[in-house]
Amino acid sequence: NNLPRPNVIFVLGGPGAGKGTQCNLISKKFGHVHLSAGDLLRKEQNTAGSQYGELIAEHIKNGTIVPVEITCKLLMNAMLENMISLAKMVEGNDKPIATGNFLIDGFPRNQDNLDGWQKFVGDKVNVQLVLVFECPEEVYIARCLKRGQHSGRADDNPESMKKRLDTHLNQTMPIVKYYEKLDLVKRIDSSRSIKEVHEECCTILQSLMA
Ligand code: UP5
Ligand code: MG
Numbered sequence: 325n326n327l328p329r330p331n332v333i334f335v336l337g338g339p340g341a342g343k344g345t346q347c348n349l350i351s352k353k354f355g356h357v358h359l360s361a362g363d364l365l366r367k368e369q370n371t372a373g374s375q376y377g378e379l380i381a382e383h384i385k386n387g388t389i390v391p392v393e394i395t396c397k398l399l400m401n402a403m404l405e406n407m408i409s410l411a412k413m414v415e416g417n418d419k420p421i422a423t424g425n426f427l428i429d430g431f432p433r434n435q436d437n438l439d440g441w442q443k444f445v446g447d448k449v450n451v452q453l454v455l456v457f458e459c460p461e462e463v464y465i466a467r468c469l470k471r472g473q474h475s476g477r478a479d480d481n482p483e484s485m486k487k488r489l490d491t492h493l494n495q496t497m498p499i500v501k502y503y504e505k506l507d508l509v510k511r512i513d514s515s516r517s518i519k520e521v522h523e524e525c526c527t528i529l530q531s532l533m534a
Contacts, residue, residue: 337457340467387487392440457514
């Protein structure tokens with residue numbers, strides 16, 4: 325078939341870097357579909373009868389990475405659902421079907437994620453860019469602990485925070501390096517204000533879409 329492949333932008337960065345915040349703003353401005361791997365996992369964890377609930381809860385509390393079979397399936401289902409609803413909008417219409425632009429937030433986070441993505445998705449989509457939001461460690465900690473006062477998230481506490489930072493440094497940064505070799509990475513200092521970070525994102529996306 326000769327339908328255009330969906331475009332994917334991966335969004336990475338330490339815990340509390342602002343991935344979700346910035347993806348929401350990008351999605352409002354540019355129309356990308358925002359899929360947060362972490363949100364999809366938390367939703368699955370809370371789905372009655374899910375066989376993965378306990379496993380996911382354990383990984384999230386420990387800041388370790390859920391096996392890629394689970395995460396990739398959730399991401400692929402979410403992409404498919406969005407593509408079906410897009411296709412439905414143009415049903416009975418000869419116009420080419422827009423297959424969509426996706427922001428995938430918080431994935432791939434380790435080598436297992438990357439290998440699984442290549443195996444299950446690979447060339448079916450076009451990875452356009454990897455946005456990486458970066459802050460000093462104390463900013464990550466301050467933001468997550470502050471959010472922890474009301475978020476109810478099982479991992480916004482000092483103990484889990486240490487583990488999330490460790491995983492980010494030792495497992496996710498090598499993935500960033502991998503994409504850097506492919507010249508796909510844009511690093512953004514996200515310790516600035518939400519607005520300043522968003523403006524830099526806009527400049528990057530505008531030149532990508534030009
Ligand atoms: N905030 C945001 N931007 C700000 C700014 N510029 N200035 C001041 N404050 C700012 O923001 C975090 C907080 O900071 C908010 O209170 C916000 O208002 C404020 P947010 O936009 O939520 O940042 P984000 O980077 O999305 O932080 P999050 O905590 O979601 O990042 P994590 O990467 O830790 O969490 P995620 O949900 O992606 O993953 C959680 C866990 O799920 C992982 O640790 C892992 O165990 C598991 N997981 C997998 O196993 N596999 C996956 O593929 C994905 C997740
Ligand atoms: Mg998030």
